[in-house]
Amino acid sequence: MPNNDAHPNHNIDRDRLVELYRTMRRIRAFEEAAEKASLSGQVGGAVHLSIGQEAVAAGVCANLRQSDQITTTHRGHGHCIAKGTDPGAMMLELFGKEGGTCGGKGGSMHIADFKVGMLGANGVVAAGIPIAVGAAHGAKLLGEDRVVVCFFGDGAINRGPFMEGLNWASVFKLPVLFVCELNGFASTTHSDAVTAGPGANARAESLGLEAFEVDGNDVAAVDALVGDLIPRIRGGSGPSFLSARTYRLKGHTSVDPAHYRDQEFAAAQWDNDPLARAAGELRRLGLPGEQLASIDSDAAAEMTLVSDAAEAAGHPAPEQAFTDIQDIGAPVWREQA
Amino acid sequence: MSVISYQEAALQAVAEEMRRDHRVWALGEDLGRGGVFGQYRGLREEFGPERIADTPISEATIMGASVGAALVGTRPVVEMRFADFALCAVDEMVNQAAKARFMFGGQARVPMVIRQPSGMWRSSAAQHSQSLEAWYAHIPGLVVVAPYTPADNKGLLKAAIRCDDPVIYIEHKDNWALEGEVPDDIDYLVPLGPARLARAGGDLTLVTWSKMVGVAERAAALAAAQGMEIEVIDLRTLWPWDQEMVFASVAKTKRLMVVHEAVQVGGFGAEIAATVAEHMADVLTAPICRMGAPRAPISYAKPLEDELRITPELIMANASRQIGG
Numbered sequence: 217m218p219n220n221d222a223h224p225n226h227n228i229d230r231d232r233l234v235e236l237y238r239t240m241r242r243i244r245a246f247e248e249a250a251e252k253a254s255l256s257g258q259v260g261g262a263v264h265l266s267i268g269q270e271a272v273a274a275g276v277c278a279n280l281r282q283s284d285q286i287t288t289t290h291r292g293h294g295h296c297i298a299k300g301t302d303p304g305a306m307m308l309e310l311f312g313k314e315g316g317t318c319g320g321k322g323g324s325m326h327i328a329d330f331k332v333g334m335l336g337a338n339g340v341v342a343a344g345i346p347i348a349v350g351a352a353h354g355a356k357l358l359g360e361d362r363v364v365v366c367f368f369g370d371g372a373i374n375r376g377p378f379m380e381g382l383n384w385a386s387v388f389k390l391p392v393l394f395v396c397e398l399n400g401f402a403s404t405t406h407s408d409a410v411t412a413g414p415g416a417n418a419r420a421e422s423l424g425l426e427a428f429e430v431d432g433n434d435v436a437a438v439d440a441l442v443g444d445l446i447p448r449i450r451g452g453s454g455p456s457f458l459s460a461r462t463y464r465l466k467g468h469t470s471v472d473p474a475h476y477r478d479q480e481f482a483a484a485q486w487d488n489d490p491l492a493r494a495a496g497e498l499r500r501l502g503l504p505g506e507q508l509a510s511i512d513s514d515a516a517a518e519m520t521l522v523s524d525a526a527e528a529a530g531h532p533a534p535e536q537a538f539t540d541i542q543d544i545g546a547p548v549w550r551e552q553a
Numbered sequence: 554m555s556v557i558s559y560q561e562a563a564l565q566a567v568a569e570e571m572r573r574d575h576r577v578w579a580l581g582e583d584l585g586r587g588g589v590f591g592q593y594r595g596l597r598e599e600f601g602p603e604r605i606a607d608t609p610i611s612e613a614t615i616m617g618a619s620v621g622a623a624l625v626g627t628r629p630v631v632e633m634r635f636a637d638f639a640l641c642a643v644d645e646m647v648n649q650a651a652k653a654r655f656m657f658g659g660q661a662r663v664p665m666v667i668r669q670p671s672g673m674w675r676s677s678a679a680q681h682s683q684s685l686e687a688w689y690a691h692i693p694g695l696v697v698v699a700p701y702t703p704a705d706n707k708g709l710l711k712a713a714i715r716c717d718d719p720v721i722y723i724e725h726k727d728n729w730a731l732e733g734e735v736p737d738d739i740d741y742l743v744p745l746g747p748a749r750l751a752r753a754g755g756d757l758t759l760v761t762w763s764k765m766v767g768v769a770e771r772a773a774a775l776a777a778a779q780g781m782e783i784e785v786i787d788l789r790t791l792w793p794w795d796q797e798m799v800f801a802s803v804a805k806t807k808r809l810m811v812v813h814e815a816v817q818v819g820g821f822g823a824e825i826a827a828t829v830a831e832h833m834a835d836v837l838t839a840p841i842c843r844m845g846a847p848r849a850p851i852s853y854a855k856p857l858e859d860e861l862r863i864t865p866e867l868i869m870a871n872a873s874r875q876i877g878g
Contacts, residue, residue, distance in 0.1 A: 285625070318658030328657035335624055336657055340648055346617020347624070347649065354622035357578060357603060380614035387609060540659035542718040544696045544745045545793030 228436040230501040236278055236435045237494045238511050240270035243294040244491055245515040246303050249523045250293065250310055250324070254470040258527060259310045261323045264291040268433075268465030271490035272397050273298040275438025276365055276458075279446045283360075285333040285351050287344035288367045290325045291464075292337035295367050300332040307522045313529040320532040321540065333362075342372035345381035345394070352390035352455075363449050365393045371402030373416045379423070385455040386424040392455040393445055394420065397432060399464040404476055420457035432460030433490040436497065463488065554736055560729040562703040563592050566710035567630060569739050571600055574628065577714055580606040581615060581632025581668075589634050590670060590729050612638055616645035616667070623663045623719075624653065630714060636669035636723065637680045650719040651694030662717045666710070671699075672764055672814055673858065674726040679850035682858075684763070684815035689721040690792045690824070696745055697791040699723040701766035703733040705789055708743030716745060725764040748795035750802075754782030756876050758802040760825055761812040762788040765863065769812055772868035781876050791821055796828065803833055808875050810842040812868060817845025839875045844868065 247265045254263040266273070273294035277286070280299065288295040297303055301317065309316030310324050317327050328336035335351055338344040348366030355362040372378055373396065385392045396416045401407055413419070417427035430441050438460060445456050463485045467474035474482065486492075495508055538549035557565070571577045578600075579593060585607040587594035597605040608615050612633065619629040633639040639646065650663050673682045689697045696718050700706040706724065713720040735741075751766055752773050761769045766787045773783040784802050788794055803809050809829050811822035826841045844863055852858045 287621075316658070318656060318660070321658050322656040326656040328660055330624075330657070330660045335621070335661075336653065338649075340644055343617065343644060343649060346614040346645065347621035349614065350618030350621025350623075351625045352621075353618055354625040354627045357622070357627055358576070358625075377613050377617060380609070380611035381617070383609060384611060384614050384618060540655045542654070542694050542696065544716060544718055547693070 228439065230498065230503060232439070233436055233494060233498055233501065234503065234511070236274045236439060237491070237498060238515070239274040239278070239298050240435060240491050240494060241511055241515040242303065242518065243270045243273060243297050245519040246297060246306070246522070247293055249519040250307070251466075251470045253310065253523055259324070260312065261325070263310065263324050263470040264468065265466040265470055266291045266294040266464070268485065268489060269397055269399055269462045270294050271435035271438055271494070272395065272432045272460045272462055275435045276393075276395055276442045278439055279442045280333070280363065280365065282332055284363045284365065285335050286365045286367060287335050287348040287351070288337045289341070289344060289369060289372070290337060290339055291369065292327065292367065293324070296327050296329065296334050296337070299329070299334045301327065301329040301334050303519065304522045304525060305329070307526040308529055311526040311529065312531070313526055314532045315529060319536060321536070342368060342375035342377045344368060345372065345377050346384070348392055349381045349385045349390060352385065352392045353388060356388070356390060361450055363391045363393065363446055365395060367395050367397065369402070370396060370398045370400070370407040370411065370416065372396070373419060374402070374411060379419070382420055382423045382425060382455070382457070389452070389454040391449045391452075393442070393449055394425070394455065394457045396457070396459045398459055398461045401464055401468065404468050404472065404474070416459050417457065425455050425457045427457040427459065429459045429461070432462035433488050433493060435490055435494050462490070465489070554734050556732055557703055557735050558729065559703045559706050559724070559731045560590060560592050562707035562735050563710055563724065564594060564596070565735070566707045566714070567593070568596060568599065570711055570714040571596070571604060573739070576626060577628045577630065578604040578606065579630040579632060580608050580619065582608055582610055582634055584632060588632060590726070592729070593632070612641035613645055616642035617649060619665050620645060620649045620653065620663055623665045624661045628714060629665045631665055631667045633667060633669045635681050636671040636685055637683050639667065639669050646689075646695070646719070646721075647692050651692050655694060663719045664717045666713045666720045666722050668722045668724060670726045671723045672725045672727060673851060673862065676853055676855060676858065678853040682851040684813065686721070686723050686791055687815060687819060687821040690821050694719065695792065696720040697723070698745060698789065699725075699763040699791055700789060701725070701728070701763055701787050703731060704735045705743050705749065707735050708741050709745065709789065712742045712745050715742070720745070723763065727764050743789070746790050746793050746795060748798045749787040749789055750798070751785040751787040752783065754784035754806070756782045756806055757808040757810060757872055758784050758786065758799065758806045759810045759812060759868070759872070760786045760788060760799055762791065763814065765812050765814050768863060768865055769868060771865035772872065775865055775869045776872055779873070781872060783872055794825065799825065799829065800833065803829055804836060807836055807838040809837065810844065810868070810871060810875060812844040812863060814863065815845055816848050817843055818848045820845045842871050842875055844871060
C-alpha cells in the first residue's frame with residue numbers, strides 16, 4: 217500500500233502535477249457538493265460518485281485535445297469535468313434546472329457536452345463502448361484525426377458489447393483508447409466474485425489489442441502512460457486498452473452505505489486516496505503548503521457557488537418535456553388542465 | 554419512370570443517396586457481396602469497402618457503433634438482415650438511438666436508417682419471419698416506415714436517409730421481387746408520414762401496410778365483384794401515421810377494418826382502431842374490425858405457416874359481415 221509520501225518511479229513536471237491535482241480537486245469538490253445536495257433531497261435522482269477514482273479522469277483527459285472525444289458511464293462526473301465541461305452547467309443538470317448541460321432532460325447519468333467532445337454519459341453499463349467505437353469509426357470515415365476515449369468500469373467487461381466493441385475496434389483498426397476503471401465493484405457486487413478468468417487485459421489481448429496496466433490512483437503514472445499512448449493511437453496504431461486499478465471509496469450511489477464490503481478494508485483505502493497521494497508528491501516537489509491549500513479552497517468555493525446557483529436557478533419550462541424528441545412525428549405539448 | 558423491383562428500388566435509393574452525400578454509408582453483415590437479399594448488389598464495387606462495410610455478426614455493436622457514428626456527423630444505413638436479429642440490438646435502438654437527442658438536451662441528432670427485413674416469406678419459422686413494427690411505434694424518438702410499392706421503397710428510403718431522426722425501415726421479405734413503376738428522378742422523395750390511397754371505395758375503410766396492402770387489394774377486387782367497394786389505405790409510415798386520411802375515409806365509409814400481418818394482440822392496428830373509436834364512434838355504423846395473426850409463433854411447415862396468414866378470402870368474409878351487417 218503506497219503511503220502519501222511514497223516516492224514514485226516516474227518524474228513529472230511540478231506545474232503539470234499542480235494542474236492534474238487541481239482537476240482532481242475540482243472533481244472531488246463537485247462530487248462532495250453533489251453528494252450533499254443528493255442527501256438533502258435537492259438532487260432527486262441517483263448520483264453515482266467517483267470519489268477515489270479522480271486520477272484516472274484527470275490523467276487521461278490531460279492528454280486529449282478538445283476535438284478528441286470521450287464516452288463515459290453513470291459514474292462520469294469526473295470524466296466530464298476533466299474533459300472541460302462546465303461544472304456550473306453540470307450542477308444545474310443534477311438539480312434538473314434550466315441551463316443544465318442537457319436542459320434538465322438527462323440528469324447525472326446523461327450529462328453530455330458535445331462542444332468539448334463529451335459524447336455523453338450512459339445509464340446502461342457497457343452501452344458507451346459501441347458508441348465510442350462508432351464515434352471513432354465516424355472519425356475514420358470523415359478523415360478526421362480525432363481519438364476517442366471510452367471509459368467504463370470492471371462491471372462492464374461481462375457484457376456482450378464489451379467483447380463486440382473491442383473486436384470491432386480491433387478489426388477496423390480504430391483510434392480508440394479503452395479505459396477500464398477497476399474500482400472493485402459491479403454495482404454492489406464484488407467484481408471478482410462474478411468475473412471469470414484472468415481479467416480485462418487478457419480479454420482485450422485475446423482480441424488483438426495491446427493492453428496496459430497502471431496504478432489508477434497515481435495521477436502522474438496515468439498521465440505519463442496515456443501521454444505515450446494517445447499519439448500512437450492518433451498516428452494509426454489502432455485501439456489500445458488500459459486497465460487502471462482504483463477503488464470506489466463511496467457506495468454505488470450517494471445513498472448506498474455499502475455495508476456489503478469489509479469496513480476495515482474500505483477505510484484503509486482512504487490511505488491510497490489519489491488526491492492525498494498527489495498532494496504528498498507536490499509537497500515533496502517543494503510546492504508551498506499555502507498553494508496547495510489555495511487550490512483546495514478555490515475548488516471548494518467554486519463548487520459552493522455552483523451549488524448555490526443551481527439551487528437558485530429556475531426550472532425548465534414544462535413544454536420542454538416535448539422538445540428535442542424527433543423532427544417527424546413529435547408529440548404536441550398541451551398545458552395540463 | 555422505369556418498371557423495377559422493390560429490391561432494385563431500394564438499391565437505387567441507397568446508391569443515389571450515397572452519391573449525393575459522402576456522409577452516407579451502409580454497414581451490416583454480408584453487405585460486400587450484396588446483402589442477403591441482393592439489396593446492396595454492386596454497391597461495394599462503386600463505393601468501396603469503407604462505405605459498404607462488412608461487419609462482424611455483432612448486432613449490438615452494428616447498432617451502437619452506428620449511433621456513435623451518427624452522433625459525430627455520418628449518416629449510417631444499418632442493415633439488420635432480418636428484423637428478428639434486430640432484437641439483439643434493442644438497447645442500442647431503444648435506449649441509445651431513440652433517446653440520445655432528447656437526453657442530451659438536443660445537442661446531437663442520430664440520423665440513421667435501421668433496415669429490418671420483416672414478415673413471413675417461405676418456411677422460415679419463428680426466428681426469421683416476425684413483424685414487430687408495433688414495438689418500435691411505441692418508442693418515442695423513432696420514426697417507423699413500412700413501404701409496400703417499389704416506388705415507395707425508393708422514395709421513402711431516400712427520405713429516411715435524408716431524415717435527421719432514427720428511422721426503423723421495415724421492408725417485407727416477400728416483396729423483393731414485386732415490380733412496379735418507379736420514378737427515375739434522383740430527388741424523388743416520398744415524405745415520411747402521409748399515407749397512400751391504394752384503392753378508392755365508399756363502403757368500408759381498410760387500413761393496412763407492407764405486404765398486406767397487396768392482400769387487401771385482392772380482397773377489394775373480390776368484394777367489388779360482389780358490389781362492395783373497399784377503400785384501401787396503405788399507411789406507409791406507422792409513426793407518425795396519417796390520421797387525417799384515415800379519419801376522412803372513415804367519415805365517408807362509416808366503417809373501419811385494420812389488417813396487419815403482425816400478431817393482432819397489441820398490434821399497431823389496435824392503436825388505429827382505438828384512435829378512430831375515440832374520435833369517431835358516433836360516425837361508425839359497424840363495430841371496428843381488427844385482423845392480425847393469432848398470438849402464435851410462426852411455424853415452419855407450410856400448412857402450419859399458412860394457418861397464420863391473412864388471406865383475401867378472410868378479409869372478404871369479415872368485410873361482408875361488416876358491410877352486410
